[in-house]
Amino acid sequence: MRAPAVLALTLLVAMPARADDLSDRIEKLEDELRETQAQLKQVQPIVGRISGYIDFGFFRVSGDGSGIRPDLGNVVFPEYKSIIPGGSWVFMGDPLSTTINARGEPADTGPSRAIMFNPVHAGSSPSFILNALNVSLFAGIGETVVVQGIFDLAPRSRNVSSPDGTFLGDFLDVKLAYVEWRPKIDAFALSIFAGKFDSVLGIEYRSEESPDRIGVTPSLICRYTCGRPLGLKARARFGDDLFVINLALSNGSSFLEMFPFYNETDVNDGKTVSARISTKLPIGTGLELGVSGMIGPQDNQTSDSVLQYHIGADLHLEAGDLDLQAEVVKGEADGATDPTPGAPPCGVAPCLDYKGAYGQLAWRLTNWLTPYARVDWRNALHQSGASFIYISDLMRVTGGLRLELGTSVIIKAEYTVNRELGRIPQFDDDIFTSVLVVKY
Amino acid sequence: MKLFGLLLLLVPGVAHAEGGKVVGAVTPARADVVVYLEGLPSKPMEENHPQIKQKDQQFSPRVVVVEKGQTVEFPNEDKIFHNVFSVTDGSKFDLGLYKSGESKAVTFKHPGVVDIYCNIHPNMVAKVKVVDSTAHALTGDDGRFTLADVPAGTYPVVAWQPYGAEWRGQVTVKSGATVELAIPLAPGKPETGHLRKDGTPYGRYK
Numbered sequence: 001m002r003a004p005a006v007l008a009l010t011l012l013v014a015m016p017a018r019a020d021d022l023s024d025r026i027e028k029l030e031d032e033l034r035e036t037q038a039q040l041k042q043v044q045p046i047v048g049r050i051s052g053y054i055d056f057g058f059f060r061v062s063g064d065g066s067g068i069r070p071d072l073g074n075v076v077f078p079e080y081k082s083i084i085p086g087g088s089w090v091f092m093g094d095p096l097s098t099t100i101n102a103r104g105e106p107a108d109t110g111p112s113r114a115i116m117f118n119p120v121h122a123g124s125s126p127s128f129i130l131n132a133l134n135v136s137l138f139a140g141i142g143e144t145v146v147v148q149g150i151f152d153l154a155p156r157s158r159n160v161s162s163p164d165g166t167f168l169g170d171f172l173d174v175k176l177a178y179v180e181w182r183p184k185i186d187a188f189a190l191s192i193f194a195g196k197f198d199s200v201l202g203i204e205y206r207s208e209e210s211p212d213r214i215g216v217t218p219s220l221i222c223r224y225t226c227g228r229p230l231g232l233k234a235r236a237r238f239g240d241d242l243f244v245i246n247l248a249l250s251n252g253s254s255f256l257e258m259f260p261f262y263n264e265t266d267v268n269d270g271k272t273v274s275a276r277i278s279t280k281l282p283i284g285t286g287l288e289l290g291v292s293g294m295i296g297p298q299d300n301q302t303s304d305s306v307l308q309y310h311i312g313a314d315l316h317l318e319a320g321d322l323d324l325q326a327e328v329v330k331g332e333a334d335g336a337t338d339p340t341p342g343a344p345p346c347g348v349a350p351c352l353d354y355k356g357a358y359g360q361l362a363w364r365l366t367n368w369l370t371p372y373a374r375v376d377w378r379n380a381l382h383q384s385g386a387s388f389i390y391i392s393d394l395m396r397v398t399g400g401l402r403l404e405l406g407t408s409v410i411i412k413a414e415y416t417v418n419r420e421l422g423r424i425p426q427f428d429d430d431i432f433t434s435v436l437v438v439k440y
Numbered sequence: 441m442k443l444f445g446l447l448l449l450l451v452p453g454v455a456h457a458e459g460g461k462v463v464g465a466v467t468p469a470r471a472d473v474v475v476y477l478e479g480l481p482s483k484p485m486e487e488n489h490p491q492i493k494q495k496d497q498q499f500s501p502r503v504v505v506v507e508k509g510q511t512v513e514f515p516n517e518d519k520i521f522h523n524v525f526s527v528t529d530g531s532k533f534d535l536g537l538y539k540s541g542e543s544k545a546v547t548f549k550h551p552g553v554v555d556i557y558c559n560i561h562p563n564m565v566a567k568v569k570v571v572d573s574t575a576h577a578l579t580g581d582d583g584r585f586t587l588a589d590v591p592a593g594t595y596p597v598v599a600w601q602p603y604g605a606e607w608r609g610q611v612t613v614k615s616g617a618t619v620e621l622a623i624p625l626a627p628g629k630p631e632t633g634h635l636r637k638d639g640t641p642y643g644r645y646k
Contacts, residue, residue, distance in 0.1 A: 049640065140640035148644065182633070182641065189632050191645070198644065235645070240563060285496040318497070321519055364519040367539045407521060407537050 048139035060126035063428030066110025067097030272296025284319025308333035347385025354380035464621030469583030476576035482507035499566035515543035523559035604628020
C-alpha cells in the first residue's frame with residue numbers, strides 16, 4: 001500500500017509542474033505563430049496570381065468561309081444601284097456570322113470592306129488553329145483594391161509577300177486592364193473601376209473568355225455588347241444582387257474591337273454614358289433580369305453631334321441543371337451625309353441601324369457533359385457612302401456539346417446552321433468548330 | 441464525500457434528477473438563432489453527421505449548430521465545381537474542388553463560430569456554431585425553440601445569431617417541468633464581403 005501512495009503523492013507534486021510546462025510551451029507556440037503571421041503579412045502586401053488558358057481548335061466553314069456575298073449587278077437590291085453601281089460593294093449577309101472561336105474571329109472575311117482585318121483567312125478549308133494563349137494577371141492590394149489584366153497571345157499567319165498589310169501576323173490583344181476599388185460599405189457592395197473594363201451592356205460579356213462560355217462562339221449581337229471600353233465605371237450591388245446598378249463613362253461604345261465601331265482612345269470631345277439596372281429573383285439559383293443602354297458620340301468620327309445609341313434587355317435563369325440566357329438589343333449610329341446634292345448617304349460618317357437577339361439553353365446532363373442549343377438573329381443596315389453597304393438579315397441555329405474533364409480540361413464542339421432571311425439568297429456558310437481548352 | 445458534494449452543488453448544470461424542458465422564442469421572430477445551455481459538456485456523437493449541402497450555388501442550411509467533436513458532411517449536389525473552405529482561426533480547412541455526387545467531411549474540434557465559404561462563388565456563405573453542450577437548438581421561422589431532456593439545474597443560457605451580438609441569461613430547470621424563455625435579440629447586419637482562401641479578393645463579377 002505504501003508504494004502506490006508514494007507514487008500518487010509524487011504524481012500530485014509533479015502535475016502542477018507539468019501543467020506549467022505545457023502552459024509555457026503553448027504560450028511560446030502562440031507567440032511564434034503571431035510572429036510568423038506578422039512576417040507573412042509583411043512579405044505579402046500584394047497578393048497576386050497568374051492564370052489563364054490555352055484554346056486550341058479545329059473548324060471548317062462551308063462556302064468560301066465568309067458570311068457575306070456581293071450583290072453583283074445589283075440584282076437583289078436594285079435600290080442601291082445609284083449609290084454603288086455594279087453592286088460589288090453591296091454585301092448581303094453578315095461578315096461576323098462565320099466566327100469560329102470565342103474571340104469572335106470569322107473563318108474568313110471574304111471581300112468585306114468594313115471589316116478588313118482577316119486574322120484567320122482560312123476560306124472553306126478545314127484547319128487547326130491556336131485560338132489564344134490567354135494570360136490573366138490578378139493582384140489584390142490590401143483587401144479593397146484589385147488590379148486585373150487579361151490578354152491573349154494570338155498566333156496568326158502573316159503573308160510576308162502581301163503588300164496590303166491586312167495580315168498582321170502574331171499579335172497581342174490586351175482585353176482587360178483595370179484597377180478596381182471596393183470600399184467597405186455596410187449598406188451595399190460598391191466597386192469603382194478605372195481602365196479598360198468589362199462592358200456594362202447586357203450579360204454576354206461575362207462568358208467572353210473561352211472557359212466561361214458554354215459554347216464555342218459568341219452570338220451575333222456580341223459585337224454590340226461584349227467590347228471593353230476605356231474610362232470609369234461604378235457598380236453598386238444591393239441585397240445579395242436583388243438590385244444591381246452599373247454606370248460607366250467611357251471614350252467609346254461597348255462594341256467589339258473586331259467591329260468597325262470602336263475606339264480605345266477618343267477622336268471626339270464627348271464621352272459615352274452607359275448604364276445597366278438588374279434584379280435577381282429567387283427562382284432556382286436565380287432569375288436575373290436586366291435592362292441596359294448607352295448613348296454618346298459615334299465612334300471613330302470627330303463630331304460630338306453625331307450620336308449613337310443602344311438599348312437592350314437580358315435574362316439569365318439557372319434552375320436545377322438548366323441554364324437559360326437571352327438578350328435582345330436595338331441601336332443606331334446616326335452617321336453623317338455630305339449636304340451636296342447627289343452625295344451618297346452616310347458618306348461623311350458611316351450609318352448603322354441594327355436589332356438582334358439570341359436565346360441559349362444548356363442542360364448539365366452529367367457532371368461532365370452539357371449539351372446546348374442557341375438561336376440568334378440579327379437585322380442590320382450598315383452603309384458608308386459609296387464605299388460599302390451591308391444588308392444583314394439572318395438567323396442561326398447552333399447545337400453543341402461541352403465536355404468537362406476534371407477541373408482544367410474542356411472540350412467543346414458545335415455546328416451552326418446559318419440562314420439568310422428576307423430577300424437575301426441562301427448561300428453556303430454553315431460552321432463546324434471545336435476547341436480544346438486547358439486552364440492553368 | 442462532503443467536499444465532493446459541495447463541489448457538485450457549485451458546478452452549474454450537473455444533473456440531479458429527471459430532465460426538464462426549456463422552450464421559448466426570440467424576438468423579433470426569425471430562424472437560425474442558436475440557443476444553448478452552458479455547463480452540459482458535449483459527448484462525441486459519431487453516428488450523427490449533419491449535412492451542409494451545396495445546392496443551387498448556395499449552402500443549405502446556412503446555419504448549423506454542432507457539438508464539439510462532431511463531424512459535418514459537405515455534399516455537392518450541383519453539377520458544377522465548388523470549393524468549400526474556412527480560414528477561421530483554429531478551424532481552418534480546405535476541401536478542394538469537387539462536383540455533384542461527392543461529399544467531404546470536416547470534424548469541428550473547437551467551440552466557436554466557423555465561417556464557411558466557397559472559393560469560386562462569393563455569395564455562398566454558411567456558419568457553423570460549435571458548442572460544448574448537449575442542450576442546443578435552432579429557432580424556426582417563428583423564432584421558437586425547444587431544449588428537451590435537460591437535467592435539472594441552473595445553467596447559463598446563450599442565444600447566438602449569425603450576425604449581431606449574442607444574448608446571455610440564466611435558466612433554472614426543474615425535473616419534469618417546462619421553463620418558458622423570452623429572448624430579446626436585436627438582429628445585426630450581414631457581412632458585405634469576404635476574401636478567398638488565399639486572402640485575395642474574389643475575381644471579376646460574373
